[in-house]
Amino acid sequence: MPFLAADEIREVSREYNExxxxxxxxxxxxxxxxxxxxxxxxxxxxxxxxxxxxxxxDEHRIxxxxxxxxxxxxxxxxxxxxxxxxxxxxxxALAYKSDPQHSNVISIHERYMKGRTTTLETIEWEHAIKTxxxxxxxxxxxxxxxxxIYFLHWETFTEGHLSLPNWAKGKVADYTIRKPGTKDVLxxxxxxETVG
Numbered sequence: 001m002p003f004l005a006a007d008e009i010r011e012v013s014r015e016y017n018e019x020x021x022x023x024x025x026x027x028x029x030x031x032x033x034x035x036x037x038x039x040x041x042x043x044x045x046x047x048x049x050x051x052x053x054x055x056x057x058d059e060h061r062i063x064x065x066x067x068x069x070x071x072x073x074x075x076x077x078x079x080x081x082x083x084x085x086x087x088x089x090x091x092x093a094l095a096y097k098s099d100p101q102h103s104n105v106i107s108i109h110e111r112y113m114k115g116r117t118t119t120l121e122t123i124e125w126e127h128a129i130k131t132x133x134x135x136x137x138x139x140x141x142x143x144x145x146x147x148x149i150y151f152l153h154w155e156t157f158t159e160g161h162l163s164l165p166n167w168a169k170g171k172v173a174d175y176t177i178r179k180p181g182t183k184d185v186l187x188x189x190x191x192x193e194t195v196g
Contacts, residue, residue, distance in 0.1 A: 040129050045109050046082035047132035048125070053093035053105040054153075056124060058131075060177060060187055065135040067148045067189060073140075074192075076149045081136070145175055147191035154185040167195045 040048065050068050051061050068084060071077055077087035086094050093101035104121075111117050112125050140146075150167065154176075157164045173188035 038126075038129055038133070040109075040133065043081040044129065044132050044136060046080075046085040047136060048128040049094060049105055049108065050081075050085045050091050051131055052108060052125060052128035053091060053101055055187075058127075061128070061131055062135065063145055063175075063177065063187065063189065064151060065131055066143050066145050067151050069135055070143070070145065070147070070149045074149055076192075081132075145189050147193065148174055148189035149192060150190040150195055152188055154188045171195060 047065070047068060051065055054064050055061050068081070071084045072079065072081055076084070077090055078084040085091060089095055092099045093105045096102060108117065108121065108125050112122065117125060152165065152168060156162055157168075168188070168190065171190060171194055173185070174191050174194055175189040176185045177187040178184060179186055
């Protein structure tokens with residue numbers, strides 16, 4: 001990618017942020033009309049399933065979305081969004097039938113298309129699809145986590161629910177999201193350079 005001057009970067013960033021804000025704003029639940037307007041591809045549905053299953057927080061969802069896009073870019077655990085989303089052992093709600101979210105996440109799009117989602121599910125699924133489409137089509141220059149292809153919900157591990165994965169043991173994350181007003185890490189993002 002050619003070098004962009006600072007004012008060009010600001011302009012690209014401004015345009016993208018305006019588009020993202022417009023794209024991910026919550027809308028009234030109208031399942032059939034809305035999904036016809038969005039017309040998501042199979043790849044966008046797989047991408048949205050990752051976002052829907054991982055978090056409901058907008059900031060976290062955007063960072064996880066870019067990390068997922070990075071995996072596709074670097075062909076880490078697959079070269080398409082569906083391959084990456086369903087790679088063994090990666091996104092628990094998609095990879096493991098034993099995960100409590102599995103059946104909900106796997107069936108969300110089909111249920112949404114048939115108008116069989118709750119109001120909250122409808123809002124969250126529409127938001128996940130819109131975010132996935134916006135990130136998939138965005139310019140790389142505004143990627144907030146350019147090297148990150150690994151991430152984990154740190155709280156899940158620090159509260160003792162699971163063992164920290166071997167790849168994260170003793171590593172310092174490249175990027176973290178902290179609980180507001182604290183130093184407690186909620187999400188930790190790593191690159192191949194850090195983990196490898």
